[in-house]
Amino acid sequence: MYALYVTHPEVVIDPNVATPRWGLSSVGRARADRFANHVLVQGLTRLVSSTETKALELAAVLAAGCGAPVDSGDKFDENDRRSTGFVPSARFEALADAMFAHPDESAEGWETARDAQHRVVGAFNEVLAGHDATKPIGFTGHGAVGTLLKCHLGGLKIARSEDQRRIGHPGGGNVFVVRLSDRKLMTDWIPMEALPEGIEGL
Numbered sequence: 326m327y328a329l330y331v332t333h334p335e336v337v338i339d340p341n342v343a344t345p346r347w348g349l350s351s352v353g354r355a356r357a358d359r360f361a362n363h364v365l366v367q368g369l370t371r372l373v374s375s376t377e378t379k380a381l382e383l384a385a386v387l388a389a390g391c392g393a394p395v396d397s398g399d400k401f402d403e404n405d406r407r408s409t410g411f412v413p414s415a416r417f418e419a420l421a422d423a424m425f426a427h428p429d430e431s432a433e434g435w436e437t438a439r440d441a442q443h444r445v446v447g448a449f450n451e452v453l454a455g456h457d458a459t460k461p462i463g464f465t466g467h468g469a470v471g472t473l474l475k476c477h478l479g480g481l482k483i484a485r486s487e488d489q490r491r492i493g494h495p496g497g498g499n500v501f502v503v504r505l506s507d508r509k510l511m512t513d514w515i516p517m518e519a520l521p522e523g524i525e526g527l
Contacts, residue, residue, distance in 0.1 A: 326505045327527050328453070329365060329463045331387070331517065332471050332489055333379040334498030340411045345377040345402065356498050357383050360517040361390030365502075365524075369393045370460040373452050375401035375467060384465040393463070400448035403467035404441040408434025421469065425485035438483050442473035449474055450508075458505040468497060472514075475501050479510040489514045502527070 335353035349357065360366060366387055374384035374397040384395045404424070412420065420432045428438035449464070456462055468489045476483050485491065493499030493514035502511040502524050511524050 326459050326461050327365065327511070327524065328461070328503040328505055329369070329500055330471055330474065330503065331360075331383065331463060331465050331500045332468050332497045333377075333383045333465065334494075334517070335496045336379045344406065344411060348378045349382045353379075353496070353498065354382070354386065356517060357386040360498070360520075361387050363517070363520060364522045365461070365520065366463065367391050368461045369463040371396070371456065372463045372465060373398065373401065374465040375399070375403065375470075377402055377467070380465045380467065384463075387463060387465065396452075398448055398452075400444050401464065401466050401470065404438070404469045405436035421488075422485055424469070425483060425488070428483045438469075438473060441470050442477060442483065445470040445474045446477045453505070453508065456505075462505070468499075471499075471501075475510060475514070478503060478508060494518075 334356040335350045336347045337350045369391045370393055372384045372388050372393050372395045374380045374395060376397050376399045381397060388395050420435060423432040424435055424438050431437050472488045476487055481487055489499040494516035498517045499514040500517050500520050501514055504511050504527055511526055
């Protein structure tokens with residue numbers, strides 16, 4: 326059986342609202358609605374979300390499609406960037422580059438990549454320790470911590486080149502698949518629209 330880790334698609338960017346409270350845009354919600362009909366989503370028996378609005382909204386859309394209950398936990402939240410708050414795109418990209426390039430150093434007060442990885446990996450393992458590995462499960466979250474989780478599961482070095490923006494859809498709404506029996510990473514980031522109905526090796 327499998328786990329899906331799904332990042333939220335496009336959001337409404339509002340500098341006057343705290344980033345964790347941003348919600349899905351009409352484009353992002355439409356993408357999520359379509360993805361809710363995917364056969365692998367339809368098979369989910371449980372969803373676990375970060376506590377951020379955009380991830381919770383994605384989880385609610387997917388749950389409406391498959392009927393699975395939704396849990397949430399703040400250890401799945403995106404890397405802590407409260408020190409800077411909202412920053413323009415160019416500065417954000419530079420800070421994200423620095424975070425991945427120097428995983429044990431803070432970029433202007435941001436949570437380090439290493440600390441964020443430790444947090445999300447611990448939360449992922451804690452959920453799966455209490456989950457029946459014969460039942461598919463979905464996680465809804467974010468690009469940076471999702472990439473850090475992917476790197477851990479795949480035995481990969483922390484690097485920006487592993488980020489969803491470099492591999493999947495640049496607007497988010499990407500997925501990777503994990504085999505539950507041994508927690509092996511089965512795919513890289515895949516745009517939700519391109520996820521195959523069957524994954525070899527599951």
